[in-house]
Amino acid sequence: MKRILHRVNNAGQQAGLLLNAKKTKVMHIPASKESSNVEPDIKIDRTSLENVDNFKYLGSIKTSDGTCTKDINTRIAMAKQGMVSLNNIWKDKSIPKPLKFKLLKTLVWPRMLYGCETWTMRKADELKIETAEMWFFRRLLRVSWKDRRTNGNVLAEMGTGSTLLSLVKERRLKYIGHAERNAKTDLMKTIFGGKTAKRGRGRPSLSYFDQVSKATGLKLQSILQKSQDKVIWRGIVKSSCAAANINPDDAAR
Template identity: 35%
Template structure:
């Protein structure tokens, strides 16, 4: 993988002859550590990523002209630490990917747990012959991915979580010692990020847009202690809070970062 020999030697010496003990009262006897990375070491995430990259390269997935085409680039796997998602356009292609990854894992002492492997298809599965649970949805990095691509339930879930955070801030928002601009900054820093987390994978339709707008106005009304029963226009609420940018603008800012996935050699 192009790693210099001196660096490899340093890492080997760092891990050679490791011992540990469990702190239980007097402590256990010291024992040798033969597997894994050092917990809490800043090198550990990088080393694990290199390990995973080695497996994927040997499996041939990085060079394979297969998978789902996104922005002119073939994507057949998504990885974050030990969470790996394989993507293919057919059952046969997915089976091939899975068996290659399984074989390379076994070569380096890792085991692919088929029982924990979840399979999701946008169409009916006709000839799947590998054990694994077939699901209509699954959670990936905190976001719910569904077979039909419907994000309405996920968006509602995040709006609900945002309401919980906003409610928990009540004691702060009621304080007379905190200025209105500071309270607005708290809402933007603690509530809005909860709502937009994972929004890069969302398909937002008109009903969801209306729900997002309603949630934002609910936040500002709660901040100003203005109930819905009070006849006051939304424009006057926004004018008093002066949010600067709306919650939908946050979505646009996040979505604007997506083009960084465009391959370096692609033409704009």
């Protein structure tokens, strides 16, 4: 990191550009628990850069532990905030429920699903997404916890099933197809096949590829090969949608 930053700084100075040390942050992703407490001392022109545990890049939050939990929690909070700001619409009895549902998917769900194509989710994260979806439906229907209505009853009134988590998984598959067919970069192949460090003891963390492989039932080589063909990959995505009992067209919205 020091060597790369030094080269960038020198190239910038030759072009008349300077790196702002106060605005430049360093996030260390440790290879093991033993090195998690080690903070790198990286400097720009003798000015030490601030070490952080997380930072926001292109709207998504990156953390030093390599998980997406903080980003998912932030997205859920933003979606709930948008839901609350539309209370006048949800209270309006003259607006039919199907139209309210379309407004929910158009105005609220994009906040929730931004960047979801790259999420690596744990069981707890998946539960939070499902819980947030039920919160949206109950808010739309003006259902209070005092009404003692089950989730199944709420979904029946909405005329839909629990699909938000499935949409996240489907968008991930579609993103892989687009990334693999991009002839200008082999980034996806590097992410799938690359290894940055030797794994330590204990149960390994759930990887992005593990979730993709589980959703498709395919191994790495098959995913890389089949995703090159748009027609074949589209069929795999549709079959995954059918297995999850969701409409594949919803994943594109």
